[in-house]
Amino acid sequence: MSEVGDSSSSAYERLIGTDRVSGRLYTDPDVFERELERIHHRSWMFVGHESEVATPGEFVTRRLGRQPVLLTRDDTGAVRLWSNRCPHRGATVCALDQGHTRFFRCPYHAWTFDNAGALVALPGEEGFGPTFDRDTHGLAPVPRMDTYRGFVFGSWSHEGQTLTEHLGNARDLIDRVCDVSPVGEISLRAGWLRHRIGANWKMAAENVCDFYHPPITHGSSGLMGGVPPGYFTDAHGGVTRDLGGGHGEVDYRQTEGGSQTGLGPHGFIFPNLFIEAASIFVIHPVSVSEMTHLQTPITWVGLPEKMQRPQSRRFAMAFGAAGVIEPDDAATWERMQLGLQAGEPEWVMLERGVQFDHTGEGRALDEIAMRGFWRHYRSLMTDEAAVR
Numbered sequence: 001m002s003e004v005g006d007s008s009s010s011a012y013e014r015l016i017g018t019d020r021v022s023g024r025l026y027t028d029p030d031v032f033e034r035e036l037e038r039i040h041h042r043s044w045m046f047v048g049h050e051s052e053v054a055t056p057g058e059f060v061t062r063r064l065g066r067q068p069v070l071l072t073r074d075d076t077g078a079v080r081l082w083s084n085r086c087p088h089r090g091a092t093v094c095a096l097d098q099g100h101t102r103f104f105r106c107p108y109h110a111w112t113f114d115n116a117g118a119l120v121a122l123p124g125e126e127g128f129g130p131t132f133d134r135d136t137h138g139l140a141p142v143p144r145m146d147t148y149r150g151f152v153f154g155s156w157s158h159e160g161q162t163l164t165e166h167l168g169n170a171r172d173l174i175d176r177v178c179d180v181s182p183v184g185e186i187s188l189r190a191g192w193l194r195h196r197i198g199a200n201w202k203m204a205a206e207n208v209c210d211f212y213h214p215p216i217t218h219g220s221s222g223l224m225g226g227v228p229p230g231y232f233t234d235a236h237g238g239v240t241r242d243l244g245g246g247h248g249e250v251d252y253r254q255t256e257g258g259s260q261t262g263l264g265p266h267g268f269i270f271p272n273l274f275i276e277a278a279s280i281f282v283i284h285p286v287s288v289s290e291m292t293h294l295q296t297p298i299t300w301v302g303l304p305e306k307m308q309r310p311q312s313r314r315f316a317m318a319f320g321a322a323g324v325i326e327p328d329d330a331a332t333w334e335r336m337q338l339g340l341q342a343g344e345p346e347w348v349m350l351e352r353g354v355q356f357d358h359t360g361e362g363r364a365l366d367e368i369a370m371r372g373f374w375r376h377y378r379s380l381m382t383d384e385a386a387v388r
Contacts (some may be wrong), residue, residue: 032288040065046273076118090230137342170247177264181300201285208268209369221324239365246270246376248369278311
């Protein structure tokens with residue numbers, strides 16, 4: 001059994017240092033299972049946006065950690081979040097990515113539920129006896145669901161931090177992206193690109209606030225042609241921040257040419273949401289060595305189309321079917337996953353800008369946000385009270 005396979009909290013204290021982490025945290029299946037338990041099935045996770053289910057009857061299917069969920073707007077206009085699982089024998093009741101319906105019908109025994117989750121029909125109901133109660137056999141709601149400015153979050157844990165507490169300083173990222181709109185609203189109805197990548201989910205989370213890599217990893221993509229000279233250098237003046245709670249951002253607002261980073265902010269909301277200027281990214285863990293990476297462009301309600309068009313073109317160029325940026329990142333993460341299988345040397349280094357950690361803020365290319373991610377990660381993986 002591996003050092004972390006015993007599920008002891010003390011192992012994580014050693015494997016996560018102040019400026020380095022063990023490569024085992026990306027490759028050990030026992031670590032991944034503990035992450036699902038301690039993070040993805042207990043923390044608040046971004047699920048979707050209210051605009052995706054704008055009218056009664058609309059739905060989208062997503063995953064909350066490993067488990068499938070169903071985001072709906074019922075006939076009264078209320079947004080609901082259900083476990084996408086028939087309470088009879090466990091089959092998923094909806095296999096489509098999105099759609100519009102008043103009813104969900106299980107393909108196994110035709111148990112049928114309305115879009116408010118109630119069991120409304122089933123064949124041979126009399127066979128279940130006189131005490132059978134439809135009201136206790138509806139779709140199971142995700143234990144906790146909450147929204148902030150249209151962003152829908154869910155948690156499998158029945159108790160814990162409120163969403164406001166979880167977001168903390170990262171609420172500013174959501175506020176800033178929404179406030180680009182003259183009415184303070186965004187829409188995510190363009191559909192999602194899905195990339196299956198053979199790498200650990202934490203590599204994508206770290207990559208969000210890594211401005212050290214773009215001129216190298218994306219050097220042949222054309223990305224460098226759209227930014228000022230010296231943009232990806234310490235001297236240009238951008239700032240990276242540890243926002244607490246595992247959240248972080250890179251901020252170029254105060255620099256010359258800062259508007260060229262896009263309309264919105266560039267930051268990560270722990271553990272699975274990335275707001276990238278004019279796009280939304282979501283990280284879904286699949287296994288210790290595999291993730292699904294999803295992207296969609298943002299539409300700002302009320303913003304003139306001529307202001308949004310350049311961002312739409314940028315999204316298509318970078319992340320579309322023939323995008324030039326996503327393949328760079330995906331290939332690099334897969335190479336990292338392969339290299340870390342070697343086990344030696346043990347450590348992944350996160351030393352850049354460590355001298356600024358006491359302020360929580362450093363230069364744009366520093367690794368402050370990554371170290372903040374790992375501090376929060378360690379607190380969740382070692383908190384024994386969280387599983388009592």
